[in-house]
Amino acid sequence: MAGLFTWLWDWLLWLFWATEMDVTIVGLQNAGKTSLVRVLAGQEFTVDSIPTVAFNKKEVKKGHVSIRCWDLGGQVKFRNMWERYCRDVNAIIFVVDAADRDSMPVAKDELHTLLANESLASIPLLVLANKSDLRQKMTVDEVIEALNLKKVTHREISCYGVSAKEETNLEAVLQWLVARSGK
Template sequence: MAGFFRRIYDWLLRLFWATEMDITMIGLQNAGKTSLLRVLAGGEFTIDSIPTVGFNMKRVQKGHVTLKCWDLGGQPRFRSMWERYCRGVNAIVFIVDSADREALPVAREELQLLLEKPALEGIPLLVLGNKSDLPDKLSVDELIEALNLKAVSHREVSCYGISAKEETNLDAVLQWLIARSSK
């Protein structure tokens, strides 16, 4: 019976206090953007994810907040689209494979190029070091240093280590995003 009342309560929250926010998820290829989005949307992690061609969009419902998540391809030919899909969003989520140290200089450069765009000034940035379940991963402090996040200005910046596979720290990610739904 309690489950019935909870469903009614959740329905009323969505009906009268619903909030929708736009999130853009970007990062280099193989960082785990699509896998993370699939897990956040309630699906299961799969190791053999197909690379995103262009973009995917999924809605993730958490309480009275609907996250409209744009998952953009990370291959070089799709990076020119990143700015267009980041304009006017509530938050930019930049996902990095925290175990792929060789890709970090390119990730840093792509992130800096994106954040220099005047149209994106002030949009909060959440950097996620994915694949924290792997043994050779960077710590959050190492990731902040490698991506030069302390130099980022004119916006709020946060950084978390996560694992889409193990679903590690995803609650903190959702809380961070939902807290920005009213901004």
């Protein structure tokens, strides 16, 4: 009976107080963006994700919040689309492969180029250091340093170490997003 009451309560909350939000997920190729979105949406982690061509859209539900996730391709030919898909969203998620130190200078340049766009000035930024389950990973402090995140001012910014494979810190990511759903 308690399960039925909980289901009914959740349904009523969703029906009358549902909140929708949009987030754009960007980052270099092979950072694990698509795997991360799949796991957040309740699907299984797969090792063999094919590279995203242009974008994928996936919906993630957390309580009474429905989060539309725009997962953009990270290859050079798609990076010029990032700014267009980041306009007017509730948050931008920038994903890096925490085990790929060599990609950090390019990731830093792409992130700062994106954030320099005036149209994105007040949008909160969540940086996710994915693949935190790997041994050779960078710490969150190392990622903050490598991406020069302390230089990013005039915007809310957070950085978490996550693992799509092990589902590490994904609940914290969802809570961070839900907290920005009304903004």
